[in-house]
Structures are given as structure tokens and as C-alpha cells.
Amino acid sequence: MITRKPEDVSVHKNPHGVEAKKMYDYPSAIIIHLTLKPGESLIKHLTPTDVAFFVLEGKGIVQIGEERKEVDANTLIESPANVLHCWSNESKENLRVLVVKAPKPTQPSKYLEEPRQ
Template identity: 50%
Template sequence: MKITDIAALPVGENPHHVDARVAYDTEHAMAVVITLQPGEELKKHITPVDVFFYVLEGTGVVEIGDEEEVVGRDMLVESPAKIPHRWFNRSDTIFRVLVVKVPKPTKGTQIL
């Protein structure tokens, strides 16, 4: 059994310049916990694989393609491969989301 303390993981470098911690990384899948402070957002980007997001804490806005929705804790959002997407924290509290990429991408994320 392996148990990971997400809070103890280092913040990884990323093009969005936000708190992103790799929680799981194998040859088959990858999971990252992203924390957005009030007013922070991710740049619009495209991932080469399907992604799903599970909201852990707070309220945020997700934009996928031409759609934009407000989502909160315990909501799951699916984002198909190669569709532009991004996240916003327009609230006054922390917003945390688990990002799961399956299969693990072999190419990097494309910032738009």
C-alpha cells in the first residue's frame, strides 16, 4: 500500500504558475491536485488525452470548448482530448481540483 500526503508534495513547475502537485504518476495514468487562490486561473490549453476533474474544495468556473459552468465540491467534470479548456477561481476562497489524465500523455499540454 502506498499513501501520499498531498500537502507534503512539492509544487511542480507549470506554465500556469499555480500550485500543482503530482499525486500519481505511472505509465498508465497521471493525477495532479491543483489549488487556485482567489483570482487565479489556468491559461487556456489543450491536452492530448481525455481528462476528468473532481472538485475537492470550493467553487470554480470551468470552460471547455464554448461551454462555461460554475462547479463545486464533489462534482465531476469530463473534458475530451484536444478540446481547449481552462479553470477560473472567481470566488474569495480556495478552489482545489483533482485532475486525472488517462492514458498518461506522451506529449505535453499545449498552451493557447
């Protein structure tokens, strides 16, 4: 049995410049534990595979295509492949989201801004 906790996984360098930890990384899927601190956001981008987001803690603004909505803990959000999406944390507390990409993308995401690394 393999078990992992976010605090035991190193931060993965990413174009968004936010805390992202790969919890699971296999061809069938990739799962990332994402933490957005107050005021942080992701770059608008398109991912070449379906993505499911599950809010673990906090609340944030998610945009999928033209829809923009505030969501909070215990909410699942679906984002189809190749549809523009992004997140922002406009609250005063951390936003923690589990990002599930299935299958694991074989092509890179397309970003609408320069990476923040």
C-alpha cells in the same frame, strides 16, 4: 502500500504558475492536486489525452470547449482529448481540484498564451 497527502508532496513547476502537486505519475495515468487561490486561473490549453476533473473544495468556473459553467465541491467534469479547457477561481476561497489524465500524455499540452512560470 503507498499513501500520499497533498501537504507531503512538493509543488510541480507548471506553465500556469499555480500550485500543482503530482500525486500519482505512471504511464497509465497522472493525477494532479491543483489549488487555485482567489483570482487565479489556468491558461486556456488543449491536452492530448482525456481529462477528468473532480472538485474537492470551493467553487470555480470551468470551460470545456465553448461551454463555461460554475461548479462546486463533489462535482466531476469530463474533458475529451484535444478540446480547449481552462479553470478560473473568481471566489474568495481556495479552489481545490483533482486532475486525472488517462493515459498519461506522451505529448505536451498546447497553450493559447505564453507560460506564466
